[in-house]
Amino acid sequence: MSLRNNALLLLVVVLFFSCDKKRVFDEYKSVGSAWHKDSIVTFELPELDSTKGYDLFINLRDNNNYPFNNLFLIVAIEKPNGFTKVDTLEYQMANPDGSLLGNGFSDIKESKLFYKENIKLKGKHKVHIKQAVRETGKVPGVKLLDGITEIGFRIEKKELDK
Numbered sequence: 001m002s003l004r005n006n007a008l009l010l011l012v013v014v015l016f017f018s019c020d021k022k023r024v025f026d027e028y029k030s031v032g033s034a035w036h037k038d039s040i041v042t043f044e045l046p047e048l049d050s051t052k053g054y055d056l057f058i059n060l061r062d063n064n065n066y067p068f069n070n071l072f073l074i075v076a077i078e079k080p081n082g083f084t085k086v087d088t089l090e091y092q093m094a095n096p097d098g099s100l101l102g103n104g105f106s107d108i109k110e111s112k113l114f115y116k117e118n119i120k121l122k123g124k125h126k127v128h129i130k131q132a133v134r135e136t137g138k139v140p141g142v143k144l145l146d147g148i149t150e151i152g153f154r155i156e157k158k159e160l161d162k
Contacts, residue, residue, distance in 0.1 A: 022159075024054065028061070028152035034144040035131050035151075043127045043153040050122035052157065056115040058129060059152030062093065062100060064107040066147025069094045072132040075115065080123035088132065089115070108149070118158050127153050 020026075029041050048054060058073065071093045076086045091113050094100050102109030129151055133142045 022156040023154065024048065024157055025155040026059075026152065027154075028059065028150045030150050031148060033065075033149065034146045035148045037131060037141040037143050037145070039130070041129045041151040043129075045121065045125045045127065045153075045155065047124050048121050048155070050120055053118040053120055055117050055156045055158060056119060056127075057154040057156070058089075058113045058115050059150075059154055060093075060102075060111045060113065060148060061150040061152070062102070062109055062111070062147045063149060064100065064147070066093060066100065066145075068133060069096075069098075071148075072134070074130045074132045076128040077116075078126040078128065080125065087115075089113075112154070129153070 025043075025046055027043055029043075031039060031041065058075065060071070069092065071091045073089045073091070074086060075089055076084050078084045091111070092101065093111065100107075100109045102111035104110055131142075131145050131148070133145055134140070135142060
C-alpha cells in the first residue's frame with residue numbers, strides 16, 4: 001500500500017510541475033498581515049536568453065481584510081547598468097459588490113496582474129515593488145495596507161517562444 005501511495009504522490013507532483021511550462025521565474029515574498037507604505041519588495045531576476053521575449057506579471061495574495069476596490073503600485077525595473085524605469089500602475093482588486101477578484105476557494109485570493117508583454121531582458125535585472133494606495137481625498141498614502149499578505153513576481157516565456 002505504501003508503494004502505491006508513493007507512486008501516486010510522485011505522479012501528482014510530476015503533473016503539477018509539468019503543467020507550467022511557460023514559467024521561467026516565480027517567487028513570492030511575505031509582507032505580513034499588512035503592507036507598510038515604506039516597504040519595498042525586491043526581486044533579483046535570473047539572467048535570461050536576451051533573444052527571446054518574456055511576459056512579466058505581479059502576483060498578489062490577499063484576503064477579505066483588503067478594504068479597497070483597486071490597488072496602486074509603483075514598480076521599478078532596474079537594468080544591470082543601474083538605469084531604472086519606473087511605472088505607476090493601477091489594478092482592480094474587487095467586484096462592484098466588494099468581493100475580491102482572483103483565484104482561490106477561501107478568503108485568500110491570488111491575483112496574477114499583467115505588468116509587461118514581450119519584453120527582452122539582457123543581463124541581471126532587479127524589480128522593486130511598493131504600494132501607493134491613498135484614501136479618496138487624502139494626500140498621504142495608506143500607512144498599513146491591510147489584506148495584502150504576499151507579493152510575487154513571475155516571468156513567463158512568450159507563447160511564440162516554445
